[in-house]
Amino acid sequence: MVPVFRAVALTVAFMASPVAAQSSAITETTTTFTFNLNGTEMTVSRTGLSCPSSCIQPMQAALGVTTLAELEVIAFLQEAVGSGTGLLVDVRMPDRFSSGSLPGSVNVPVATFQPSNPYRDDLLSALGVTNLATTPDFSNAFSLVIFANGPDDTGAVDAINSLLDAGYPAGKINYYRGGASSWTTLGLNLSVGQ
Incomplete structure (x- = not known):
């Protein structure tokens, strides 16, 4: 019973890790963004559909459009x-x-x-x-x-x-x-x- 619990615990730990969180990128080349706010590093990440093919699109599709x-x-x-x-x-x-x-x-x-x-x-x-x-x-x-x-x-x-x-x-x-x-x-x- 203990080995099954460890496998579940490892799976849960992996799912909470940054590697799993990065599977749904924000853009094709960027999985997370970080910035500093009053000396504290903040992170923007994305969960859900994978990029590609489901990548967040820019507000402006092209110049003049x-x-x-x-x-x-x-x-x-x-x-x-x-x-x-x-x-x-x-x-x-x-x-x-x-x-x-x-x-x-x-x-x-x-x-x-x-x-x-x-x-x-x-x-x-x-x-x-x-x-x-x-x-x-x-x-x-x-x-x-x-x-x-x-x-x-x-x-x-x-x-x-x-x-x-x-x-x-x-x-x-x-x-x-x-x-x-x-x-x-x-x-x-x-x-x-x-």
Whole structure:
């Protein structure tokens, strides 16, 4: 009986150790942050989902891309989506989208934005980009709000960076960092089967 107790005690001690706490990194390169407060070292660490792939995303996805909160997303839906000049884009996989997404959103999985996708030009054309074969013209391209599951989902930032690499103007791209998880945490409804 004693060896089993020691094994349990060792497991509990390991789980409480810094090595176990570091299994859920804050970013891909940083597992903890430390700072001094009045001579006392303070530590910020993270538990929960592992990074990668679930890494905390920056507040600003890229230079020139505006980050929105829920009230701004609602205003975007009412103004830009309602007038046909904007799209709310959910970059999660179709199964996640079909189980519930922000009302009025369209599903364009993050892989669709990548340069390796042979249909990316078709996507850009659907977004209103013209003259793709020569000099792309973004003047009639949709304004976009791009989101994923939440502040620890890399999908939206990856999609935004792919769009920027394709020449999409940063001023026509908005980032909803909170994503579907923050939306529902605030009690806002999801739409199923849109």
